Amino acid sequence: xxxxxxxxPGTNCExxxxxxxxxxxxxxxxxxxxxxxxxxxxxxxxxxxxxxxxYLRTGAIARFSPIMDSVVAMADSGKxxxxxxxxxxxxxxxxxxxxxxxANRDLSFICKPVNLRVESNTSALTAGANVGDVVRIPLNxxxxxxxxxxxxxxxxxxxxxxxxxxxxxxxxxxxxANPNGSARNIAGVSNESGNVAGxxxxxxxxxxxILGSMDGLLLLGSIPAFFDLVGAK
Amino acid sequence: MTSMxxxxxxxxxxxxxxxxxxxxxxxxxxxxxxxxxxxSVMWSEHCSYKSSRIHLGRFPSEAPWVVVGxxxxxxxxxxxxxxxxxxxxxxxxxxxxxxxxxxxxxGVGGILRDIFTMGARPIAVWDPLRxxxxxxxxxxxxxxxxxxGIAGYGNAVGVPTLGGEIEFADRYASNPxxxxxxxxxxxREQLVLSAASxxxxxxxxxxxxxxxxxxxxxxxxxxASFDEQSGAxxxxxxxxxxxxxxxxxxxxxxxxxxxxxxxIQDLGAAGISCATSECAANGGMGMDVDLDSVPVREEGMxxxxxxxxxxxxxxxxxxxxxxxxxVVAVANKWDINASLIGTVTExxxxxxxxxxxxVAELPAASLSDDAPKYNRPTARPQYLDNLWAQGSDxxxxxxxxxVLLALLDDPAIADRSWIYQQYDxxxxxxxxxxxxxxxxxxxxxxxxxxxAVSTDGHGRRCYLDPRRGAARLVMESALNVAVxxxxxxxxVDNLNFGNPEKPEIMWxxxxxxxxxxxxxxxxxxxxxxxxxxxxxxxxGVDIYPSPVVGMLGFADPMPxxxxxxxxxxxxxxxxxxxxxxxxxxxxxxxxxxxxxxxDGRPADIDTDLGPRVIAAATELAGSVPVLHDVSVGGVAVAxxxxxxxxxxxxxxxxxxxSQLWSEAPHRLVAVCPRDGLPELDVPARRIGTMGGxxxxxxxxxxxxxxxxxxxWREALPxxxx
Numbered sequence: 033x034x035x036x037x038x039x040x041p042g043t044n045c046e047x048x049x050x051x052x053x054x055x056x057x058x059x060x061x062x063x064x065x066x067x068x069x070x071x072x073x074x075x076x077x078x079x080x081x082x083x084x085x086x087y088l089r090t091g092a093i094a095r096f097s098p099i100m101d102s103v104v105a106m107a108d109s110g111k112x113x114x115x116x117x118x119x120x121x122x123x124x125x126x127x128x129x130x131x132x133x134x135a136n137r138d139l140s141f142i143c144k145p146v147n148l149r150v151e152s153n154t155s156a157l158t159a160g161a162n163v164g165d166v167v168r169i170p171l172n173x174x175x176x177x178x179x180x181x182x183x184x185x186x187x188x189x190x191x192x193x194x195x196x197x198x199x200x201x202x203x204x205x206x207x208x209a210n211p212n213g214s215a216r217n218i219a220g221v222s223n224e225s226g227n228v229a230g231x232x233x234x235x236x237x238x239x240x241x242i243l244g245s246m247d248g249l250l251l252l253g254s255i256p257a258f259f260d261l262v263g264a265k
Numbered sequence: 266m267t268s269m270x271x272x273x274x275x276x277x278x279x280x281x282x283x284x285x286x287x288x289x290x291x292x293x294x295x296x297x298x299x300x301x302x303x304x305s306v307m308w309s310e311h312c313s314y315k316s317s318r319i320h321l322g323r324f325p326s327e328a329p330w331v332v333v334g335x336x337x338x339x340x341x342x343x344x345x346x347x348x349x350x351x352x353x354x355x356x357x358x359x360x361x362x363x364x365x366x367x368x369x370x371x372g373v374g375g376i377l378r379d380i381f382t383m384g385a386r387p388i389a390v391w392d393p394l395r396x397x398x399x400x401x402x403x404x405x406x407x408x409x410x411x412x413x414g415i416a417g418y419g420n421a422v423g424v425p426t427l428g429g430e431i432e433f434a435d436r437y438a439s440n441p442x443x444x445x446x447x448x449x450x451x452x453r454e455q456l457v458l459s460a461a462s463x464x465x466x467x468x469x470x471x472x473x474x475x476x477x478x479x480x481x482x483x484x485x486x487x488x489a490s491f492d493e494q495s496g497a498x499x500x501x502x503x504x505x506x507x508x509x510x511x512x513x514x515x516x517x518x519x520x521x522x523x524x525x526x527x528x529i530q531d532l533g534a535a536g537i538s539c540a541t542s543e544c545a546a547n548g549g550m551g552m553d554v555d556l557d558s559v560p561v562r563e564e565g566m567x568x569x570x571x572x573x574x575x576x577x578x579x580x581x582x583x584x585x586x587x588x589x590x591x592v593v594a595v596a597n598k599w600d601i602n603a604s605l606i607g608t609v610t611e612x613x614x615x616x617x618x619x620x621x622x623x624v625a626e627l628p629a630a631s632l633s634d635d636a637p638k639y640n641r642p643t644a645r646p647q648y649l650d651n652l653w654a655q656g657s658d659x660x661x662x663x664x665x666x667x668v669l670l671a672l673l674d675d676p677a678i679a680d681r682s683w684i685y686q687q688y689d690x691x692x693x694x695x696x697x698x699x700x701x702x703x704x705x706x707x708x709x710x711x712x713x714x715x716x717a718v719s720t721d722g723h724g725r726r727c728y729l730d731p732r733r734g735a736a737r738l739v740m741e742s743a744l745n746v747a748v749x750x751x752x753x754x755x756x757v758d759n760l761n762f763g764n765p766e767k768p769e770i771m772w773x774x775x776x777x778x779x780x781x782x783x784x785x786x787x788x789x790x791x792x793x794x795x796x797x798x799x800x801x802x803x804x805g806v807d808i809y810p811s812p813v814v815g816m817l818g819f820a821d822p823m824p825x826x827x828x829x830x831x832x833x834x835x836x837x838x839x840x841x842x843x844x845x846x847x848x849x850x851x852x853x854x855x856x857x858x859x860x861x862x863x864d865g866r867p868a869d870i871d872t873d874l875g876p877r878v879i880a881a882a883t884e885l886a887g888s889v890p891v892l893h894d895v896s897v898g899g900v901a902v903a904x905x906x907x908x909x910x911x912x913x914x915x916x917x918x919x920x921x922x923s924q925l926w927s928e929a930p931h932r933l934v935a936v937c938p939r940d941g942l943p944e945l946d947v948p949a950r951r952i953g954t955m956g957g958x959x960x961x962x963x964x965x966x967x968x969x970x971x972x973x974x975x976x977w978r979e980a981l982p983x984x985x986x
Binding site: 041043084085087143234236237239240 | 507598600
C-alpha cells in the first residue's frame with residue numbers, strides 16, 4: 033500500500049512519520065497541501081506540527097486547505113485516514129472525528145512519554161493491537177485536552193470509537209495518569225467505521241529502541257493491518 | 266525621555282561625539298538622517314563588538330576540521346563523509362527583561378536564521394538562562410515568560426529545544442540573561458555564505474513585511490545600561506511569528522537545494538542596513554537599494570525606520586537574474602513575500618533610494634570595518650583580596666539529611682523537567698539522550714555519527730576568579746560531552762558582562778578570555794564563534810561575569826548504549842574517577858545554600874589530569890551504564906541524582922565530609938557491574954555499591970530515596986505554582 037503524508041505550512045512531523053512508516057515497510061510520500069488529488073494513494077496521514085501556525089484555532093484554517101476535499105473523499109471511501117496530534121485536531125475541525133482538542137488543563141505545553149491503554153482494536157490505528165495493551169508513546173502538545181459533550185462521549189464509548197485512554201504503566205486509568213485534563217482520559221478516537229482515526233501522542237516518536245520505545249510501531253503497523261482487513265472484505 | 270529631546274540626533278541614537286566626527290570624516294560631509302541611523306546601529310556595541318574586538322583574536326580558532334570560523338553567521342565544522350555541523354550562540358538579555366515572552370521568542374527566531382543562513386537545517390536549540398531568586402514574584406514572572414516564549418516559538422517553528430542550563434542570583438534580578446544556542450547540519454555542497462557576488466545580481470528580500478517594531482533594538486536596548494525607565498523601551502522589542510519563520514526555513518532550504526541563491530544574509534540586529542552592507546562588503550561589491558520595493562506594514566515609514574527596523578523573519582538573498590523567477594515561485598509556494606529590492610554593483614558603494622531620492626550613499630565596508638575599536642582600561646577589582654582571604658575549603662559540620670535535602674531543593678540543582686517538558690525535545694527523531702543529563706546526545710539519522718552538546722556557566726565562580734572560572738567552564742563542558750561517548754570538537758561562547766566602561770568589568774572580561782583560551786588550547790578544541798553581551802547593568806549594579814560555554818562533542822561511530830543517569834542497578838559498583846584533589850568549596854552550592862557565603866578562591870584546572878580525565882570519560886562511555894560529571898553540589902549531589910533517576914539507593918563510605926560537597930574539577934562518578942570498570946590511566950577509587958532504598962553515606966547519615974526524590978522533583982514546580 034502507499035500512504036500520503038500531508039504537509040501543511042507549519043507541519044513539522046512529516047519526515048518523522050515517513051521514517052516510521054519506512055521502518056514497517058510501508059511506502060509513504062509527502063504531499064503538499066495545495067495539491068488537490070490523492071489519486072494512487074491507499075491511505076493518508078495528517079502529521080503533527082502547527083498547520084497554518086495554529087492561528088485562529090488549531091486546525092481551523094487547515095481544514096480549508098485545497099487537499100482536504102480529497103482527504104474527506106478518502107475518509108468516505110473507507111480507506112485509512114489517520115491524524116496524529118495536530119493532524120488529529122485538523123480531523124476534528126473537519127468534522128471527520130467527534131469532539132475537539134482544547135488547551136491543556138495546566139495551560140502549559142507538555143512534552144513527555146505517556147502510557148496509553150488500547151480500548152478498541154478495530155480502527156486504522158489499533159487493528160494490529162489487542163484491547164488492554166499498554167503502549168508508551170511521547171505526548172507533545174499544548175492543545176491536547178480532548179473534549180466532547182456527554183452525549184457524544186457516551187455514544188463513542190458505546191460504539192467502540194474510543195481507541196486509547198491515558199493510563200498508568202499497568203493499564204489502570206487514573207486521574208493521575210491524565211496529563212492534560214482530557215475527558216474520560218481519552219487520548220484517541222475513531223469514526224464509526226474505524227477508518228478515520230486520530231490520537232494526540234506521537235507513535236512515530238517511538239519506533240526505535242535508541243529513542244526509548246518501539247511501541248509506536250504497533251500503532252503505525254495498524255494502518256496496513258486495517259487496510260488488509262478492509263481489503264479482504 | 267523629555268530631557269533627551271534637546272540632545273543632538275547622534276546622541277539620541279547612542280553615538281558619542283567622537284564617533285559622530287568619524288562618520289563626518291568618512292563621508293566628507295554631515296550624514297543624512299538615514300545614514301546617521303545606519304552608522305548608529307552598525308557601530309553599536311551589539312553589532313560592532315567595539316569594546317571586545319581587540320581581545321577576541323586571543324581565542325584559538327583553527328583546527329583541520331574547522332570549515333568556517335568566527336565572523337560568519339555561524340561556525341561550521343566537518344563531520345566527515347560530506348556532513349557539516351553549524352553552531353552559533355547569541356544573547357537576548359535586555360529584550361527578555363523588558364518583555365520576557367517576545368524577547369525569548371525572538372531570540373530563538375534570530376539564532377535559527379543564523380543557522381539556516383549557512384545552508385543548514387536547524388536541528389536543535391539550547392537555552393542557558395539566569396534569573397533572580399524565585400522567592401520574588403517578578404523573577405517567577407520572568408522565568409515563566411521566558412520559558413513560555415522559548416516553547417511557544419521553538420515548538421511552533423518546529424525545531425526541538427534540547428535543554429540548556431540555569432542559575433539564580435540576586436545579581437540577575439534586574440538583568441536576567443537569556444542566551445540561545447542552535448545547531449544545524451548540512452551537506453558540504455549546501456554551504457552558503459553571506460557574500461554578494463556578480464555585478465547585476467539581484468538582492469531579494471524574503472519573508473515578513475517591515476514594520477516599526479524593534480527599531481533601535483541593537484543600539485538602544487542591547488548596548489546600553491538599564492534604569493527604572495526601562496519599561497519605556499518595550500517598543501524596541503521585536504515581535505516574533507514562528508509560522509512565518511517555519512515557512513521561511515522551508516523556502517530557503519528548498520532554494521539552496523535547487524542552487525537558486527549565490528549568497529544570503531539574515532536580517533537581525535540593524536535589519537536592512539546590516540544585511541545589505543554586510544553582503545556587499547563581504548563580496549567586495551556595492552549595492553543599489555530601493556526602499557520603495559520593501560513591503561512595509563504601515564504607511565509613512567521614513568528611510569531611517571525601514572533601514573533600522575528589526576522586524577523578524579526576513580532574509581536577504583543574492584540571486585542571479587536567471588534564477589529570480591524560480592526564487593519567486595518557491596516563495597509563492599510557501600506563501601512568503603519575495604521583493605526585488607536591490608542590485609549588486611561594482612565598487613564598494615551602498616546607495617539607498619526612497620521615493621526616487623538618494624537617502625544614503627556610503628562605503629558599504631565602512632559600516633563594519635571602520636567601526637570604532639576601543640582598548641578600554643582594565644583594573645583588578647578591589648573586592649577580590651578580601652573574598653579570597655575569607656574563604657575556607659573546610660566544610661562546617663552539619664547534618665547530612667538537612668544539607669543534602671536543602672541542596673536538592675535548590676532550584677539550580679533540582680529537577681528541571683518543569684522547564685524542558687514545555688519544550689518539544691524529540692522532533693526529528695535524533696534525541697538519544699534527552700535534557701536532564703550532563704549533555705544531550707543527538708544521532709545524525711542515516712549515519713553512525715552523533716553530536717553531543719552541553720552549555721555551561723558559573724557566574725559566581727567567575728566572579729571569584731574569572732580566569733580560573735572560565736577555564737573550568739571549558740573543562741566541565743568538555744567532560745559533559747565526553748560522558749556521552751563523544752570527543753570535545755568545537756566551542757562557541759557567549760560572554761555576558763556588565764558595563765565595559767568600568768575598568769573592573771573590562772578586567773573580568775580579559776581574564777575570562779585568557780582563561781577560556783588557555784583551556785581550549787590545552788584541549789585542542791577550536792572556538793568557532795561567539796557573542797559578547799556588555800552593559801548587563803541596571804541602576805549601576807553589574808551582573809556576575811557570566812561567560813557561557815557551548816561545547817560540541819562528536820563521535821563516529823556513536824557508542825551503542827551511551828551512559829544515562831537512570832541505568833544504575835542493585836549491586837553495581839560506584840567509583841570516583843579523577844584526581845584525589847583537595848576540597849574546593851569556593852562558590853560551591855554547599856557554601857551558598859547552607860551558609861549563604863560567596864568567598865574563597867576556586868581551584869585552578871589541572872593541566873595534566875584534566876585533559877586525561879576527559880579522554881578517559883569518552884573511553885568509559887563505551888562500556889559503563891552510568892557516567893556523571895561531579896559539579897554543583899559535589900559528589901553527594903551527583904550520587905543522589907543517580908539514585909533518584911535510577912530509583913535505587915546506595916551505600917557509600919570512605920569520603921570525608923568536606924569531600925562530599927567539594928566541587929573540585931575533573932571528577933566523575935562511574936557506576937558499573939561488578940569488576941566492570943576497565944583499566945584507566947587516571948586515578949579511580951571505589952567508594953560503594955548500589956542497592957537498598959536509602960542514600961546511605963554510612964557515618965555521615967542517610968536519607969530515603971523517596972524523600973530525596975520528592976524534594977528534588979517538587980522544588981521547581983512548587984515555587985512556580
